[in-house]
Amino acid sequence: MADAPALPTPAPIKFRGSLALAARQFPRNRAATIGFVILLLICLATAFAPWVAPYDPIQIKLSMKLKPPSFEHPMGTDHFGRDVFSRMLWGGRTSLAVGLLVVGFAFTFGVPLGLASGYFGGKVDNMLMRLVDAFLTFPPLLLAVALVGLLGPDIKNVMLALGLVQAPILARMIRGSALAVREDVYVTAARALGASPLRIVLSHMLRNMVSPIVVQLTAVFAAAVVSEASLSFLGFGTQPPEPSWGRDMSEARRFLGDAPWMFLAPTSVIAICVLSINFMGDGLRDALDPRAWRTRRSVKADA
Numbered sequence: 001m002a003d004a005p006a007l008p009t010p011a012p013i014k015f016r017g018s019l020a021l022a023a024r025q026f027p028r029n030r031a032a033t034i035g036f037v038i039l040l041l042i043c044l045a046t047a048f049a050p051w052v053a054p055y056d057p058i059q060i061k062l063s064m065k066l067k068p069p070s071f072e073h074p075m076g077t078d079h080f081g082r083d084v085f086s087r088m089l090w091g092g093r094t095s096l097a098v099g100l101l102v103v104g105f106a107f108t109f110g111v112p113l114g115l116a117s118g119y120f121g122g123k124v125d126n127m128l129m130r131l132v133d134a135f136l137t138f139p140p141l142l143l144a145v146a147l148v149g150l151l152g153p154d155i156k157n158v159m160l161a162l163g164l165v166q167a168p169i170l171a172r173m174i175r176g177s178a179l180a181v182r183e184d185v186y187v188t189a190a191r192a193l194g195a196s197p198l199r200i201v202l203s204h205m206l207r208n209m210v211s212p213i214v215v216q217l218t219a220v221f222a223a224a225v226v227s228e229a230s231l232s233f234l235g236f237g238t239q240p241p242e243p244s245w246g247r248d249m250s251e252a253r254r255f256l257g258d259a260p261w262m263f264l265a266p267t268s269v270i271a272i273c274v275l276s277i278n279f280m281g282d283g284l285r286d287a288l289d290p291r292a293w294r295t296r297r298s299v300k301a302d303a
Contacts, residue, residue, distance in 0.1 A: 025287040032283020035276035042273055046092035055083035057090040058241040066259045076261040078251065084265050091243035092269065095225050098159050102224035103217050105163030110170030111213065115201050117171070118178020129175065135168040144227055148236040158237045162227050166220045173216050177209045184208075211288035218281030222274045229270055245270055 027033050045052055061081035069076045075084035117128040135143065147161035148154075181187065182205060190200050231237040232246030240247065245266040252262035 023287075026283050029283040029286060031279045032286075035279030035283070038272060039276040039280060042092060042269075042276070043096060046089055046096055049086075049089040049093055053083075053086035053089045055086040057082060057087045057243045066255065068259075069261055075265045076259065078248070078259070078262050079255055084248075084262060087243040087248055088245070088265055088269055091238075091245045091248060091266070092273075094155065094238055094243070095228050095245050095270075095273075098155065098162065098228040099221045099224040101159050102162045102166055103221050105159070106166040106170045106220050107213075107217060109163075110167040111174055111206075113167070114171040114174025115178050115206065118175040119182055119197060119201055119205065121179075125175070128171075132168040132171050132175075135165070136172065140165045140169070140223070141227060141230060144231060145234065145236060148231060153236045153239060155238050158228055158231050161231075162224050165227075166224065170216055170220060173212065174209065177212050178205060181205045181208050211285060214288060215281050215285040218277055218284065222277040222281075225270065225274060225277070229266075 026036075059082060061077075064073075064077050064081035065079050067073055067077040067081075073083050073085065075088065078084055078087070113128055113132070117125045117132075138146070144158075144161045144165050147164060148157050151157040151160065187200060187204050190204050195203075228237055229244070229246030229249070232244040233250045234246075235250070238244035238247050240251075248266045249263060252259070252266070255262050
């Protein structure tokens with residue numbers, strides 16, 4: 001009896017080629033490109049705040065309190081005579097750093113949890129998803145407030161709380177994508193050839209889930225920036241006199257009538273930052289999704 005023909009080895013995924021093509025597709029989305037440029041400028045300005053900020057953000061100068069925007073103080077001064085523009089730059093370092101660390105925390109714990117649940121299924125899936133559901137039962141901000149209240153008002157505790165809140169959300173999304181990808185032909189072929197579960201997950205499944213993961217991470221980043229500002233606004237995050245977008249909004253409430261620029265400055269910066277992240281996330285979703293390329297090509301061909 002003739003030997004059965006060997007199954008063909010699954011073709012390797014041209015991951016670098018896909019990224020190169022996505023890098024060429026991304027600039028074609030004008031909104032995403034503008035969002036990326038604005039976010040990059042905000043990140044650079046906050047990263048170099050010690051050199052860009054014209055004044056010390058915590059220096060009190062009562063003779064200059066509640067001064068409107070001028071050439072000397074582009075965003076005016078607050079009730080302690082501190083330069084609002086300088087506080088926006090230094091406060092952004094905290095908000096953006098929290099966002100990046102929360103993204104890292106959510107990726108480190110959420111992605112492996114979702115991949116394991118989606119790949120193995122059965123009892124493993126049931127056990128892990130019940131754990132995730134326990135976290136998702138509570139509203140994210142309420143759960144973050146409870147965790148920070150339990151651990152104490154500190155920026156490190158805010159990072160930990162937001163990471164614990166965002167990781168289950170990411171794990172749930174990854175699990176859904178993994179359930180769809182694990183039934184594809186190349187995964188079945190790799191399993192038939194005896195590839196280990198770790199190799200299948202990393203070499204075949206994860207590479208084909210880059211698009212939803214990247215898009216969800218941008219959503220996590222935007223949510224973390226807003227949540228950090230919300231917790232600082234409520235007094236659970238950055239403590240005075242350290243600058244923070246949320247904390248400055250809280251202090252500006254008492255002066256809305258006399259000094260509206262105190263409140264408008266942090267709210268405008270938060271809105272612009274989050275909007276830029278969302279635009280960039282939409283652009284990355286389209287750039288990393290081959291179906292979007294084919295759709296745009298077919299539309300152009302029909303036109």
